[in-house]
Amino acid sequence: TGAGFLDCKKSLEENNNDIEKSIESLRKKGLAKASKKSDRAANEGAVGVYSNNEIVVLIKVNSETDFAAKSDTFLDFLDNLGNLVLENNKNLDKNQFLNLKYENETVQDYFNSMIAKIGENLLLNELIVKEKKNSNYAFYIHNSYRSNIGKIISLLEYSSNEKNNEIELLSKNICMHIAAMKPESIDITDLDKKIVANEEKIQKELILNSGKPSNIVDKILEGKMKKFYSEVTLLNQTYILDQDKTVEMIINDYSNFNFQVVSFELISL
Numbered sequence: 001t002g003a004g005f006l007d008c009k010k011s012l013e014e015n016n017n018d019i020e021k022s023i024e025s026l027r028k029k030g031l032a033k034a035s036k037k038s039d040r041a042a043n044e045g046a047v048g049v050y051s052n053n054e055i056v057v058l059i060k061v062n063s064e065t066d067f068a069a070k071s072d073t074f075l076d077f078l079d080n081l082g083n084l085v086l087e088n089n090k091n092l093d094k095n096q097f098l099n100l101k102y103e104n105e106t107v108q109d110y111f112n113s114m115i116a117k118i119g120e121n122l123l124l125n126e127l128i129v130k131e132k133k134n135s136n137y138a139f140y141i142h143n144s145y146r147s148n149i150g151k152i153i154s155l156l157e158y159s160s161n162e163k164n165n166e167i168e169l170l171s172k173n174i175c176m177h178i179a180a181m182k183p184e185s186i187d188i189t190d191l192d193k194k195i196v197a198n199e200e201k202i203q204k205e206l207i208l209n210s211g212k213p214s215n216i217v218d219k220i221l222e223g224k225m226k227k228f229y230s231e232v233t234l235l236n237q238t239y240i241l242d243q244d245k246t247v248e249m250i251i252n253d254y255s256n257f258n259f260q261v262v263s264f265e266l267i268s269l
Helices: 005-015 019-026 072-088 096-100 108-118 165-181 193-209 216-232 249-254
Strands: 044-053 055-063 122-130 136-146 149-159 258-269
Touching: 019 044, 019 193, 019 249, 044 072, 044 122, 044 136, 055 072, 055 149, 055 258, 072 108, 072 122, 072 149, 096 108, 096 122, 108 149, 122 149, 136 165, 149 165, 149 216, 165 249, 193 216
Parallel strands: none
Antiparallel strands: 044 055, 044 149, 055 122, 136 149, 149 258
């Protein structure tokens, strides 16, 4: 949370050691920062992206150390897993994939053999399979180990009435923006309603605790929420390559191509 040790300890004691309630209590007191889902993963490993004419695959495998994750043994293993999903050419969840047949055994057995070989625990953390259909895809890799493997991968699904160098550059740049700014959703309407309600509740308490007159609380809250949306929703974020514009404004500059963001994925270590 970024709060002090004693503040954390006191908050836990006051909230019967309930982590979420303690964090919320600290935030209401103005002592804690908002946390994002993307900030909570702390394990080592790597993320890979794979595609064919039918599907795009994102796969994240955790290891215990960065040293193991950078080794050719681990990276070859990740490539083999990604290509195995492509060979099956269908949407699989993690459990279905681990139970898949592989060299007279299963993918889970393959994991077990690699655990013994590398000497570290390996975990299939995430598996995302996207069908291409009529959409286009672009991706960006940060801290890359190979051309398709790194520590952070952002994947953008978009539609456009034309695919040229301009559109390819735009889609790549938006991928880079996503990796840097880690949005939670495309727009305000896509944002989890629980996240919005919780943020409104916390900000309202912070405003009231600051001693502001009750008749201007709603106006201040409106401004606070606008700032919140500009931080967590892709279209409302300030574009990293042009600080005078939002991502939505940049996309509007390409309206002649009817460019639209359909979805995005962000996987990071």
